Amino acid sequence: MQANEKLSQLMQRGTDLLGSETAIMCGAMSWVSERNLVSAISNAGGFGVIACGAMTPDLLDTEILETKKRTTRPFGVNLITMHPDLMELIAICGKHQVSHVVLAGGLPPKGSLEAIKETGAKVICFAPAMALAKKFIRSGVDAIVIEGMEAGGHIGPVATSVLAQEILPQIADQVPVFVAGGIGTGEMIAAYLEMGASGVQLGTRFVCAHESIAHPDFKKAFIRGNARDAVTSVQVDPRLPVIPVRALKNKGTEEFTRKQIEVAKLLDAGEIEMGEAQLQIEHFWAGALRKAVIDGDVENGSVMAGQSVGMVKTEESVAEIIKSLTEEAIVALSR
Template identity: 65%
Template sequence: MAPDVHDRGRAELDALWARGRDFLGSRYALLGGAMSWVSERNLVAAISNAGGFGVIACGAMDPDRLAAEIAGTQALTQRPFGVNLITMHPQLDDLVRVCLEAKVGHIVLAGGIPSSATIRAIRDGGARVVAFAPALVLAKRLIKSGAEALVIEGSEAGGHVGPVSLTVLAQEILPHIHDVPVFVAGGLARGDAIVSYLEQGAAGAQLGTRFAASVESIAHERFKAAFVRGNARDAVTSVQLDERFPVIPVRGLANAGSRAFLAHQADVVRQFHDGTLSKDEAQLSIEHFWAGALRRAVIDGDVEHGSVMAGQSVGMVKSVQPIAEIIDDLVEQAIAAIVKWQQRTER
């Protein structure tokens, strides 16, 4: 590609995601998805240092553990990064305080609709609020409550997912939300796909699966190898066997553990019918099946019985690459797509 043509493509990309870049303070409007056990200081700093915007996954951390993770990240990067907090965490207020005291610039609220009081406390403390919007009506409510940016995540994503694809969410939400930047997420692994959403009005994109299998990720080598081997159809959501015992949908690679989970549900339902277990006991047994399973997969490398959370974009993970190389690939793919569009319109 001729340098002047490439420069024109890059200039257009910069214009398309200028709002996202300005909001995040990063070179590229590319957020790292917050993945428990994976999105820690090393990966987060690597994403930010490469021009993206890393996000720490607080998950079940207590305030002291989060404070240490933030400090560890700040020691590895001078670039902006954020912290993802789960709204249902019993110590949410304390976690917010830790972030504000550490001068974290952006707090991402996930796992439920945050209260206006939490959003107000974050903004009063000097940080910016990002929230997940699973539907248009909730997007409008979050903006009214003070959210300064939204993430719309499709069911193609890994981990805990909603029921609607990004393709549909984008059509439902992007044409109607203009007050705040909206970042798209779920199933994204190529820059040309990201450009298509930028042209629809998105301000940037969030990716998790591509980054989870990076060189800088602390995930076990067997975990990364499973991503390289995996196909899109291998990343499936957890199955609910009986509607009386709800199962929160989680997308991950099918393995012996997911098959055992089905057998476990069947056994629990049988015990409930026999009167061996009460309804509450049966529900708890199902919910506790995966306790510690994500850590077993990510840290210990048990990819057969652990929970290998991955999005459907796992089929596009062809090798374990450095973060900087992944981001460069995404940006160059985006520029190439823009250049093709520019050349078509000039004919």
């Protein structure tokens, strides 16, 4: 069998599920995974995913409309399970007949999976552990994403390679599984496909695409950065169960430590409740990320990046990125 045929065969479950030419999903990166990058990735044969993040239903409504103006190919919407308007956001996805909804950030609230299914969309869930993956499969999800700690943004505690070894042999025959976290080359894509994955998800690799609206200084920080620069945030107070965030080390990472101390003091004084404390932390990240991505303040903002950032060497088009990843995977499989 030719190596390109083998690649298509290994990705077939993934491409069948996504409706794309190649089973390469783009990670949902707040402020980055918006209409321009998402449509470009889908148009280039990959699968773009809108990062809803903290968007209101009205903002998501507009974003989906604008993405549909730019592509006729399938794309998904990533929704955060803790969003207070989750059910409204699901309804917006249904209104626009979005083909795939990706749920991230923990266990979906009661009724949310059913609500997505009723719209006719496929449901993809993040599973950072085997028990959760099995629970999602029992709940009827259509695919799983396993993401390791090498990824950028909010991360779990376990490495991608460990998750892949633990989870793929157990569930890859039941639902398509996409592997994410620290993937920067086609060789790595081929390796995970041969382990049983149906596809992969990459975020960091697409940040410096021409079609990405990230500020030029944000992109320059990626091109300069290496794996050791992408560090995880520190949790200051055990009462504030902050999900670690991986970003390039700068003054902003130090500012986050100060923010946690400030919020902890407010908790001590009884001035805020725990829910409000956690919300303040999340709002900090949203603002700090916007400061870096949109305003280009890469010193004080949050430059969220995965450890594969050292493999991002230049700015190029989405089509070039997908082409090089595919060609590298084919070469690897031909060996």
